[in-house]
Amino acid sequence: MTNLRSDFMQMFLDRGYFHQCTDIEALDKSLYDGPVTAYIGFDCTARSLHVGSLMQIMILRRLQQAGHKPIVLMGGGTTKVGDPTGRDESRPVITDEIIQDNMDGIKKVFEKFITFGDGPTDAIMVNNDDWLSKLEYIPFLREYGRHFSINRMLTFDSVKLRLEREQSMSFLEFNYMILQAYDFVELRKKYGVTLQIGGSDQWGNIVNGTELGRRTNSFELYGLTTPLLTTASGTKMGKTLSGAVWLNEDMLSPYEYWQFWRNTEDADVGKFLRLFTELPLDEIARLEKLEGAELNEAKKVLANECTALAHSREAAEAAAETARKTFELGELSEDLPTTEIPKAELDEGIPAFALFNRVGLSASSSEARKLIKGGGARLNDEKISDEGLVLTSADVNTSGRIKLSAGKKRHHLILPA
């Protein structure tokens, strides 16, 4: 890699975001010469994005900070078609209303990280449904289809690997590449976009876009990809004890989000600090040098910074304090995730397993029973040994709550109301 001139590219490499680029020198020059408009596409299959998309979100944020213009492309059109990848069961069709709803939820995530508006470096959010669903088949084929070589498409990993594994691929899926390529060209025309960023799995789609732009309009487009992120022990990151690590507060509390980062594996701390926080590199270098239990301090910094970005500095501090009380002092923190239960119901008594299930510490009553049987369930920090135990108002502790724990890390409070 020759010497880079643009701050953005330099940062991109230094922090570990870089995987591949269609033409790094030309892109670097373009970024150095002036503001660049770049986009990243996101599916809208859920009401929130999760940490799996966090790297891309951070990149858009960095892009904006560096004086460029980020565009968030919502895959409203592709979501409407339904992602055919995965199971063969036909999934329920997502209605326009749900897609809109999901987009609204996802926008809330982005508002935490980037600034939207009409200014030159303000971000905008667009929906590919706006142009994709208006396409006319024959004109589209004649104008764009002719530029795609089937021979070539078969060599792209997304297709090749699928065929090698003897998995069927429908014509619909086969077209994804083409639609995404078309998106890029369309965004170039509408908003002057010249750069598409995405995960390494998007490389083929991105390259198709740059080539389609060149062939149809002689556009000079760039593609840039990020590495696939896995934890040091090789598993996909993005799961917490209670499911996906959502970025929206109403889907995952800041405390649980903080916990997710606090539980990072030792070997990942430095990498995550670089990718998901904005701490200076020398500070990160110092933190990741900590050894043994001291590394826990670095994990706390990681958790604090990540939570501050996704939620707020106050939320991060509150989460840190809750964790400190719960794990380090062994005290009861009243800020643990809490569920209110009508007092009358508690007076009558609720089976422990039912309560675990109700507050989300288990996915089913059976699972809760197994938890109790296996000795992993605790009531006010005392192990529950009776599977049929019924909790009542008598179990409320001195702070007026009931503390339930599933394992050592998951805690939940019941507040009589």
Next chain:
RNA sequence: GGAGGGAUGCCUGAGCGGUUAAAAGGGGCGGACUGUAAAUCCGCUGGCUAUGCCUACGUUGGUUCAAAUCCAACUCCCUCCA
């Protein structure tokens, strides 16, 4: 259009008439050890109004006292041939 192969639990993948809620591995959860880490070891891993009951082996019917296992039709997938 023809010939052959296949569809099993979250995933991979055994089973091929009863002892099968279904081997094994992965993943997940819990326990031990630790540092709220990793690795390792142990247990659990369909659901429920729970010493019982209900759903499950592509779909629908059939044979049988008894089917994931046998038969028929259908659906989808794969491979080869045209």
